[in-house]
Amino acid sequence: MILEYLQPEPSPWDALTVVVRAGYYAATLTGAGLVLFLALMRERLSAAEHRSTLDLLRIAVIAGIALSLLALALRAVVLSTEGLPGVARWDLYPTILASRIGDAFWLRGAGLLLLLAAFARANWALPMAAIGAFMVVASYVMMGHTTLYRPRQELVALVLVHLLAVSFWAGSLLPLARIAQREDAASAASAIEAWSRVALRAVIVLAAAGLLAAWFLVGRFDLLVTSWYGWGLLAKVGVVSLMFALAVRHKASLVPAVAAGLPGSGTRLARSIRIEFVIALLVFYAAAEMVSVHPLDYGHRIPAK
Numbered sequence: 001m002i003l004e005y006l007q008p009e010p011s012p013w014d015a016l017t018v019v020v021r022a023g024y025y026a027a028t029l030t031g032a033g034l035v036l037f038l039a040l041m042r043e044r045l046s047a048a049e050h051r052s053t054l055d056l057l058r059i060a061v062i063a064g065i066a067l068s069l070l071a072l073a074l075r076a077v078v079l080s081t082e083g084l085p086g087v088a089r090w091d092l093y094p095t096i097l098a099s100r101i102g103d104a105f106w107l108r109g110a111g112l113l114l115l116l117a118a119f120a121r122a123n124w125a126l127p128m129a130a131i132g133a134f135m136v137v138a139s140y141v142m143m144g145h146t147t148l149y150r151p152r153q154e155l156v157a158l159v160l161v162h163l164l165a166v167s168f169w170a171g172s173l174l175p176l177a178r179i180a181q182r183e184d185a186a187s188a189a190s191a192i193e194a195w196s197r198v199a200l201r202a203v204i205v206l207a208a209a210g211l212l213a214a215w216f217l218v219g220r221f222d223l224l225v226t227s228w229y230g231w232g233l234l235a236k237v238g239v240v241s242l243m244f245a246l247a248v249r250h251k252a253s254l255v256p257a258v259a260a261g262l263p264g265s266g267t268r269l270a271r272s273i274r275i276e277f278v279i280a281l282l283v284f285y286a287a288a289e290m291v292s293v294h295p296l297d298y299g300h301r302i303p304a305k
Contacts, residue, residue, distance in 0.1 A: 033171015111135030
C-alpha cells in the first residue's frame with residue numbers, strides 16, 4: 001500500500017490488494033506454523049493448551065480461505081479496470097484461476113483444508129496436516145518473484161526453506177504465550193526451552209535462506225537504497241531484527257525468571273511473546289509490500305514465452 005502510493009499513478013485497488021495479501025500471508029503461514037508447532041510440542045501440551053492451539057488453527061484456516069477468495073475478487077477488479085463492479089465480471093475468473101495466481105490459490109486452499117486433519121484423533125492426523133502445511137508454503141513459490149527471476153530452482157528452494165522457518169516461528173508464538181502462564185512455572189520454562197532449541201536452528205535457517213534469496217534477487221548492494229524493493233527489504237530486515245531482539249530477551253532473562261518462579265514472570269513473558277507476534281504481523285506486511293514491486297532487472301529475469 002505504501003509503495004503503491006509512492007508510484008506516479010497509484011491505484012487504490014492495488015493498494016488494497018497489498019493489505020489483503022498481508023492478511024492471507026499472516027493467516028495461512030501462521031496456520032501452517034501452528035501445525036508444525038503441534039507436531040513438535042504435542043507431548044508437552046496440556047489438554048487445554050492443545051484445544052486452544054486447535055482453536056487458533058481453525059481461525060487461521062477460515063481467515064486464510066476468506067482472504068484468499070477476497071484476493072481473487074480484487075484481482076478481477078484490477079483486471080476489469082471498471083472499479084468495484086469488476087467483482088461481477090465472471091468471465092475473468094476462469095482466466096485468473098488458470099494463471100499462476102490460480103495455481104497458487106488451488107494449492108494453498110487444498111493445503112489449508114489439509115491443516116484441519118490436525119483435529120482428527122488418529123496416528124495419520126498430524127502427518128497429513130504437516131503435508132498441508134508444506135502445500136500452503138509451496139503455494140507461495142508458484143507465483144511472484146520465484147517465477148520471474150533466475151536462478152529459479154535455487155530461489156524456489158531458498159524461499160521454501162525460509163517460509164517453513166517463518167511459519168514455525170510465527171505459528172508458535174501465541175501457543176507459547178499460553179504456556180508461559182502455566183501455574184507450574186518449572187514445566188512452562190522446560191517446555192519453552194525445548195521449543196527454543198529447535199527455534200534457534202530454525203532462525204539460523206530462516207536468516208541464511210532469506211539473505212541468500214534476497215541476494216539472488218537484488219544482486220547489488222546499491223539497489224538496496226535505489227529501488228522500492230530494496231527499501232521494502234530493508235524495512236523487513238529491520239522489523240525481523242526487532243523480533244530477534246525480543247527472542248534474545250526472552251531466552252536471556254524472561255524464561256530464566258519463569259524457571260526461578262519469580263512472581264509475575266509468566267505474565268511478563270506472555271505479554272512480550274504477544275508483542276513479538278504483533279511484530280510478526282508487520283513482517284508479513286513488509287513482505288506483501290515487497291511482492292508489489294520488482295527488484296531492478298540486472299539481466300536475470302526469465303524471458304516471457
